[in-house]
Amino acid sequence: MNPIDQQLIQRAKSAIGEAEYIVIGGGAGLSAAAGIEYSGVRFTRNFQPFIEKYGLTDMYSSGFYPFKTQEERWAYWARHISLNRYEAASTKLYTDLHQWVQNHNYFVITTNVDSQFEKAGFPQHQIFEIQGNYGYLQCAAGCHDKLYNNEALVKAMVQHTVDCRIPSELVPKCPVCGGEMNPHLRIDQYFVQDGKWYERNASYNEFLRAAECKKTVYLELGVGYNTPGIIRYPFEKLTYRNEHATLIRFNRHNPEGMEGNEDKTISFTGDMQEVITSLLN
Template identity: 70%
Template sequence: MNDTYFVRIERAKKAIQEAQYILLGGGAGLSAAAGIEYSGKRFTDNFAPFIKKYKFTDLYTSGFYPFKTQEEKWAYWAKHISLNRYETSATKLYRDIFQVVKDKNYFVISTNVESQFEKAGFPSDKVFEIQGDYAYLQCAKGCHDKLYYNETMVKEMIQKTVDCKIPSKLVPKCPVCGGEMEVNLRIDEYFVQDERWYELNKAYKDFLDKSAGKKVVYIELGVGFNTPGIIRYPFERLNYENENATLIRLNRDYPQGAKENENKTISFAENMQEVVSAIMN
């Protein structure tokens, strides 16, 4: 770490201390930095039977595998959901981020779906998981807008999985149309946005309205270019339009942003946990 790093840390601390509002944006890189990795040892330790049978290489690409049967599909997805949503408790990185902002006027928008923000102490009415939540199922064709909490179902599927298949009687069916069910993730045009989704969308927009023109800090955490239109580009635009704003970007792979915002952006490509810990102290 050089002097430039410490100068950036002090700038970030000062901006956060003086902020009237803080908007956090969490992307996939944040969860990876927290240890929720979708490849490597964590993957091979937990998915050995599926790796052997389907030649899977990581959790991300295996999520798109065209399983031949629903019994196979849900055997895999039950384990995927369980590992990332139920077996993984709040990580240190997310807990530390909460400590940084807990006494400020803040809001969170995240494309992550493991509910780490809420587990770490963030109130649920301040966290907008815009892309869904592993904990819920929906009708695969979105025939109605209700979501179904899946923890008990997922645990039973795992207990009764044999040779990477669940019993046919455990395959979830839509209680309205009788069709297939899907995890509540934004993977196609049938993604269900329930009443709570719209409430949090409104809360996010209200936060943007209230903070417009004020002393705002946008903290962008591990946001890449898979869905840049949700967090990365809007944060750049908001920073550009508000002369009182500062953008703090923590991103190992993509620390650079818009040239127009260069003087109003504090970027870190260093280890995210170390940066957050330094800002805390």
């Protein structure tokens, strides 16, 4: 690493070391940097039959593909969920991140739905998965607010997929209204916010309030402009309002920050794993 990078490393170490509160925001770029990529070789290696049959190009856009039947739709989603939630072990980037902050007072908000924070050792009660979690199903019409663990069903779907279809008897139906089910992802206005969601939302907001005028680090990891109003913009505003705050941003393509925060922002544009490793040394 060059000297200027080392200066940034030391500034980040000092900020974390002195912080009374650390607010961690994890975006899609964090999981991508950890190796959970939705395109490229990882996609083509795991979805070849779906690519050949439907012309799919990546896991993100494939989630919006208009499958003609529920049997086809769930064959795809079962493979998607299995790969990213159940087959993916805890990654080194997430475990290193946990090691970096584990002895500090922190809370996590993430738009990621792959449970990597939990797998790395972050306590569940300190993680707010605002956009959902691959491990659950919900009523597609949001007729009630209960979520359903899908592990056994997803594994059965994958096991019994033939020609990109699952057996009709495995297609999930809402136990209340009898309608279709969805993965628990914020894809429309029917996203279910259950009791646990509201508890974590309240805990997160309470943590933000407690950190307002304290030595606080807003640690933004791989957050782009897909949903900037959840992490990126709030972190910038909170940093701007708190004279004791530091924003540490990991973003290869959009490292620039809000005007007025220049002296409070530490931006890393290099390989996230390499930077976190340097921060641990």
